[in-house]
Amino acid sequence: MSALMIRDLHKSYGGLEILAGINLEARTGEFVALVGPSGCGKSTLLAMIAGLETVTSGEIWIGDRLVNSVQPKDRDIAMVFQSYALYPTMTVRQNITFGMESRGVPKAEQAEAVKRVAALLQIEQLLNRKPGQLSGGQRQRVAMGRALVRDPKLFLFDEPLSNLDAKLRVDMRTEIKKLHHRVGKTTVYVTHDQVEAMTLASRIAVMNQGSVQQFDTPKRIYDRPTNMFVAGFMGSPAMNFIPARLTGSTSIAVRAADGSDATLALAAPLPAGAPKDVVLGVRPEHIYRFTTDLKSRKPAVEPIQAPVELVEPTGAETLAVLRLGDLEITGRFEPDDAPIMGETITLGIDMSRACLFDPATKALL
Amino acid sequence: MSTHDLTVPVAAPATPWRQRLGTMVPILVLAPSLAASFIYVFVFTLWTLYLSLSSSSLMPTYGLVGLDNYASLWANRRWNIAYTNLFLFSGFYIVGSMAIGLLLAILIDQRVRGEAVWRTIFLYPLAVSFIVTGTVWSWLYNPVDGIQAFVRGLGWTDFSFALTANRNTAIYAVIITGIWQSSGFAMALFLAGLRSVDPDLVKAAQIDGASVSRTYRKVILPTIAPIFLAVAVIQIQFAIKTFDLVAALTRGGPGVSTTFPAIYVYDLMFQRGQIGEGAAAAMMMLAALAVVLVPYSLWIVWRRRAEGRNG
Numbered sequence: 030m031s032a033l034m035i036r037d038l039h040k041s042y043g044g045l046e047i048l049a050g051i052n053l054e055a056r057t058g059e060f061v062a063l064v065g066p067s068g069c070g071k072s073t074l075l076a077m078i079a080g081l082e083t084v085t086s087g088e089i090w091i092g093d094r095l096v097n098s099v100q101p102k103d104r105d106i107a108m109v110f111q112s113y114a115l116y117p118t119m120t121v122r123q124n125i126t127f128g129m130e131s132r133g134v135p136k137a138e139q140a141e142a143v144k145r146v147a148a149l150l151q152i153e154q155l156l157n158r159k160p161g162q163l164s165g166g167q168r169q170r171v172a173m174g175r176a177l178v179r180d181p182k183l184f185l186f187d188e189p190l191s192n193l194d195a196k197l198r199v200d201m202r203t204e205i206k207k208l209h210h211r212v213g214k215t216t217v218y219v220t221h222d223q224v225e226a227m228t229l230a231s232r233i234a235v236m237n238q239g240s241v242q243q244f245d246t247p248k249r250i251y252d253r254p255t256n257m258f259v260a261g262f263m264g265s266p267a268m269n270f271i272p273a274r275l276t277g278s279t280s281i282a283v284r285a286a287d288g289s290d291a292t293l294a295l296a297a298p299l300p301a302g303a304p305k306d307v308v309l310g311v312r313p314e315h316i317y318r319f320t321t322d323l324k325s326r327k328p329a330v331e332p333i334q335a336p337v338e339l340v341e342p343t344g345a346e347t348l349a350v351l352r353l354g355d356l357e358i359t360g361r362f363e364p365d366d367a368p369i370m371g372e373t374i375t376l377g378i379d380m381s382r383a384c385l386f387d388p389a390t391k392a393l394l
Numbered sequence: 395m396s397t398h399d400l401t402v403p404v405a406a407p408a409t410p411w412r413q414r415l416g417t418m419v420p421i422l423v424l425a426p427s428l429a430a431s432f433i434y435v436f437v438f439t440l441w442t443l444y445l446s447l448s449s450s451s452l453m454p455t456y457g458l459v460g461l462d463n464y465a466s467l468w469a470n471r472r473w474n475i476a477y478t479n480l481f482l483f484s485g486f487y488i489v490g491s492m493a494i495g496l497l498l499a500i501l502i503d504q505r506v507r508g509e510a511v512w513r514t515i516f517l518y519p520l521a522v523s524f525i526v527t528g529t530v531w532s533w534l535y536n537p538v539d540g541i542q543a544f545v546r547g548l549g550w551t552d553f554s555f556a557l558t559a560n561r562n563t564a565i566y567a568v569i570i571t572g573i574w575q576s577s578g579f580a581m582a583l584f585l586a587g588l589r590s591v592d593p594d595l596v597k598a599a600q601i602d603g604a605s606v607s608r609t610y611r612k613v614i615l616p617t618i619a620p621i622f623l624a625v626a627v628i629q630i631q632f633a634i635k636t637f638d639l640v641a642a643l644t645r646g647g648p649g650v651s652t653t654f655p656a657i658y659v660y661d662l663m664f665q666r667g668q669i670g671e672g673a674a675a676a677m678m679m680l681a682a683l684a685v686v687l688v689p690y691s692l693w694i695v696w697r698r699r700a701e702g703r704n705g
Binding site for chain 2: 080106119
């Protein structure tokens, strides 16, 4: 059974359309990430699921209940906000019990629930402090505690890690993943950080301009993005887009740095009716230094000459900016095997991992 | 790293007078106003205290007479009325203008249409001086050509509205006028406070199932508690130095029913030539302020210490 079902959801303010026909579904226990650039409508969608924004048209189902006109408090949800939204004048304990108190839960039961959640999140020693006396990570934990204590059907996270510094963000990301593993609640998680989405989610909805571009597992989204937006948004450094021309049913030609055409064999034949001009999408990690040994291990690797314009060592890997025709592409190399600035190397492009897009529709071929 | 460079004294002959000037400038700039505040606040307060213990009449004299001035002050019925009025007025005026200001702020905060227009209307009284307010309201209260005359003109010939004509109700006319004047100011501060509350807090309370009134009582208003204090402190000092409003509205009358300490001090010092007793009355006004402000500042200090301990 699905814990959350969204059908043809629309939202507009006056004439401005924010969400244009969203279809989404989260199975019980699933972790769904909504990811996209700012202004794509992901936070609005989350607010609509929470009941903080009205629905223009379409349906939102939580469990087996249509909740379009149900008050937020009756939706059986809990939410963690970007700013944490802890009540500043209350202690941590009061923050956690505020919801139960509003609902008239007996005191003994409240105390029991606080104890359980505090133990789960290891915030027992903070219970009598005020939010102002907590660090960013502790506040984050308390905000999660306030959500967890309700034992809701659905957990909503609105960019919960974006106020933390880089190191803490990684720690808390791990913690959220562990927590989800332990509690097993259906979760909808909004983020603009594609790494967060990839690491946490069991399925990702990539959004742009008010519609879901692709809704699939992280692996499928990374390997087979349905269009150039998804391909460019997910992954860092971004996928390289190289204009190419069909020269047969199983080969394409791309322009090399010296202006000549290089022919690359495709790993699989294109479907009939593919356009003459295509865009070849290659992720930086699928670009290698070409050797015969590599060719024997990965038969789909195709060679092409490219001058090295710039080398950026990051420690764990070395990024190289390479010239191809009149555009620059990025390759990711082992530091030991990295090219040197100024040399021209023979690249091996793994065509079995490459994607081809239609430049007119931007869709995957 | 070269961080140790910062601690090593540089053997620079870089014009020490210039450096000294650099540190002197803020002091020099602040000095006149600091000196003025010191003289006007502390020196004059002490001088007034001394005068209140002296036999000064038309001119200051320096023969001490002990607490005679205070005794004669408190024996005076008019002063007792003035002092009672001060507390009556302050209480109603502060509570009233804060309550109405808060109500207006909450209503405007509901994203009403034409918010800017409402805000301007409610803030307008503040732009008018107490003298103008007092004069206009004295016309409104006037039974012959004010509100009473207007309503009677509409046909309700029994209608009676003559607060300022009765010595028992005149003080309430002053209170109402004061509230009218400053509830807009309270509203502006409260509205700024309400607007500074993180909207996510309200959303969180909504999801937590708190009603609108519970959200205001438990979440929003406690968050802006410092603004309540700020408004109260500003209003209190307005209230204690009330002079021009009463001077224009009722001139302390009917009889002496709306006399205020400030009016009384002015009267004694500059009309009747009893500087000693006037100074004693002024010291009593200071005492009234201290009753409010000393606990307030003690509380601030205590809270800061408490926060320091917990933090």
